[in-house]
Amino acid sequence: MKQKRSTRLVLTLMQVLLALVVLLPFFWMVSVSLKPPTEPFAIPARLWPDHPTVGNYVSAFRPEFRTYFMNSLVVSLATVVITVTLGLLAAYSFTRAQIVAISALVGLVVLAQMFPHSAIIIPIYKMMRSADLLNTYWSLILAYVSVTLPVAIWMLRGFLLKLPAALEESAAIDGATPLRVFWDIVVPLSRPGLIATSVYVLIVTWQEFLFALSFTSTKEMRTLPVGLNDFIGQYGIRYGELMASSVMVSLPVMAVFFFLQRYFVAGVTAGAVKG
Amino acid sequence: MRKDRRLHWLLLAPALILMAVMLYYPMFGTVYESFHETSFLSPDPKFAGLALYRRILADRTFAEVVVNSIVWTFGVVLLQNILGFLTALLLNQNLPMQGVLRAIVLLPFILPGVVAAILWRFMYDPQLGLVNSLLLQMGLIENSVAWLADSRMAMASVIVAAVWKGFPFSMLIYLAALQNVDQSQIEAATLDGAGPTRRLLDVTLPAIRDVIVVNVVLTLILTFNYFDIIWVLTRGGPQSATHIFPTKIYETGFGQFRFGEAATYGVFSILVLAVLVALYAIVQGRANRRRVVA
Numbered sequence: 094m095k096q097k098r099s100t101r102l103v104l105t106l107m108q109v110l111l112a113l114v115v116l117l118p119f120f121w122m123v124s125v126s127l128k129p130p131t132e133p134f135a136i137p138a139r140l141w142p143d144h145p146t147v148g149n150y151v152s153a154f155r156p157e158f159r160t161y162f163m164n165s166l167v168v169s170l171a172t173v174v175i176t177v178t179l180g181l182l183a184a185y186s187f188t189r190a191q192i193v194a195i196s197a198l199v200g201l202v203v204l205a206q207m208f209p210h211s212a213i214i215i216p217i218y219k220m221m222r223s224a225d226l227l228n229t230y231w232s233l234i235l236a237y238v239s240v241t242l243p244v245a246i247w248m249l250r251g252f253l254l255k256l257p258a259a260l261e262e263s264a265a266i267d268g269a270t271p272l273r274v275f276w277d278i279v280v281p282l283s284r285p286g287l288i289a290t291s292v293y294v295l296i297v298t299w300q301e302f303l304f305a306l307s308f309t310s311t312k313e314m315r316t317l318p319v320g321l322n323d324f325i326g327q328y329g330i331r332y333g334e335l336m337a338s339s340v341m342v343s344l345p346v347m348a349v350f351f352f353l354q355r356y357f358v359a360g361v362t363a364g365a366v367k368g
Numbered sequence: 369m370r371k372d373r374r375l376h377w378l379l380l381a382p383a384l385i386l387m388a389v390m391l392y393y394p395m396f397g398t399v400y401e402s403f404h405e406t407s408f409l410s411p412d413p414k415f416a417g418l419a420l421y422r423r424i425l426a427d428r429t430f431a432e433v434v435v436n437s438i439v440w441t442f443g444v445v446l447l448q449n450i451l452g453f454l455t456a457l458l459l460n461q462n463l464p465m466q467g468v469l470r471a472i473v474l475l476p477f478i479l480p481g482v483v484a485a486i487l488w489r490f491m492y493d494p495q496l497g498l499v500n501s502l503l504l505q506m507g508l509i510e511n512s513v514a515w516l517a518d519s520r521m522a523m524a525s526v527i528v529a530a531v532w533k534g535f536p537f538s539m540l541i542y543l544a545a546l547q548n549v550d551q552s553q554i555e556a557a558t559l560d561g562a563g564p565t566r567r568l569l570d571v572t573l574p575a576i577r578d579v580i581v582v583n584v585v586l587t588l589i590l591t592f593n594y595f596d597i598i599w600v601l602t603r604g605g606p607q608s609a610t611h612i613f614p615t616k617i618y619e620t621g622f623g624q625f626r627f628g629e630a631a632t633y634g635v636f637s638i639l640v641l642a643v644l645v646a647l648y649a650i651v652q653g654r655a656n657r658r659r660v661v662a
Contacts, residue, residue, distance in 0.1 A: 107458055115472055182379040182380070190376035191372070198384065212633075214621065339487060343478075347478055351471070
């Protein structure tokens with residue numbers, strides 16, 4: 094469609110404005126992270142660092158930070174693997190099984206996505222305490238798998254519904270066992286769905302805050318978001334370091350997102366737009 | 369066929385059991401806890417009947433939490449959806465740099481919530497923050513404002529931060545919906561002489577009506593439950609000016625070890641959620657039926 098030149102100009106200006114609104118806080122975060130210790134205290138705040146340095150990154154990468162990073166990595170990766178595995182198995186049954194109760198069960202999955210985690214955290218905390226799991230990786234992995242699983246099932250179900258069942262049927266007629274069919278046909282064909290779901294689960298668990306805050310009590314078990322929150326009190330005035338840590342927390346998940354963006358966007362919007 | 373069924377139940381079992389134990393069963397646990405009193409001094413739960421409900425309903429903070437939750441939820445949902453929709457419209461035009469801009473706009477959405485909150489806490493700092501610096505330099509304010517410490521400004525400030533973080537998600541869904549709109553209808557309307565506003569009102573909006581409704585109810589639910597941004601920015605303060613259900617539950621439970629009262633707040637928030645979820649089920653059901661008919 095042809096647009097008038099003035100319309101294009103207005104639209105372009107709006108695009109620039111939008112980019113500014115989104116990017117300004119990011120720009121400032123990176124800028125402060127590169128400022129030497131006294132510069133963040135300049136009044137009024139300056140957008141550019143006068144004498145950029147990576148010193149903040151070096152000092153922010155202290156041993157605790159490395160511990161938090163490892164904890165986040167272990168918990169997130171374990172959650173991704175477990176959620177995606179259980180999610181694919183369940184989603185497969187949800188799309189292929191001839192079980193009467195199936196639509197009721199799908200309803201329970203949809204409902205589970207909307208649970209207020211703060212409202213059920215007290216009993217979960219008590220369960221973890223009596224199972225002696227508090228302050229362990231397992232308390233977080235179990236909690237994370239249970240909150241990401243419903244969405245994962247939903248996303249994977251969307252992908253599986255689009256796969257033609259004919260391929261599986263002909264393999265079954267050729268004498269392949271159900272497990273063979275699943276492993277050799279369903280798993281490879283659902284790869285885009287598996288990637289999209291993994292990215293989603295990673296984004297959610299990498300930043301999860303409420304459970305991590307409630308279930309971990311020692312520095313050795315803290316994850317990055319909780320560790321970062323602790324920084325506010327302790328290093329409240331060392332803004333350079335705080336921003337450097339923030340950048341380092343954000344980079345891994347942003348990198349993953351940008352490489353796998355197209356899968357992810359397809360996965361999220363498929364569920365929401367097509368229902 | 370029967371063996372097949374057994375296999376499918378086997379595949380479903382781990383997910384179903386986990387969800388039952390970790391999500392559905394604790395919901396009853398919350399109700400149970402709300403009838404039992406614990407505190408830091410007496411950690412053993414004692415049956416309290418409706419005492420905790422009476423205490424909370426008589427407490428002034430409960431009313432504050434309810435009002436704050438309403439202001440917060442509607443404020444964020446309204447702004448986030450309007451901004452998300454306008455952004456989606458803008459990014460759906462044929463303009464250069466569209467791809468780059470789409471990637472840029474998604475940045476706040478992937479930024480971890482706690483990082484976004486810390487960043488905004490720093491942005492709002494009365495002396496060192498960028499918000500005051502920019503507004504002062506542009507002459508929009510005369511003195512620094514303590515955005516988060518001033519009880520009249522705190523709620524608006526956390527809402528702005530949350531909208532900045534959340535609008536890309538709404539944008540993503542609206543953009544996908546806009547791209548699904550039948551182009552031939554838009555062209556037909558153009559030939560009939562409809563301008564951009566008429567096309568938007570008469571063709572585009574009706575075509576994506578279902579997506580708008582579902583998106584709004586979905587963000588209602590997510591926003592009502594959102595904890596990270598408020599907790600890191602204000603801890604519910606100053607006084608209780610920004611306390612919403614999730615922050616109040618966390619503070620009561622893990623800050624004061626009053627599990628029973630935290631659970632009672634939890635029961636109230638589950639009741640609100642039940643209403644929202646029912647709403648969601650109704651609009652989703654209607655949308656599906658319309659799709660079947662059409």
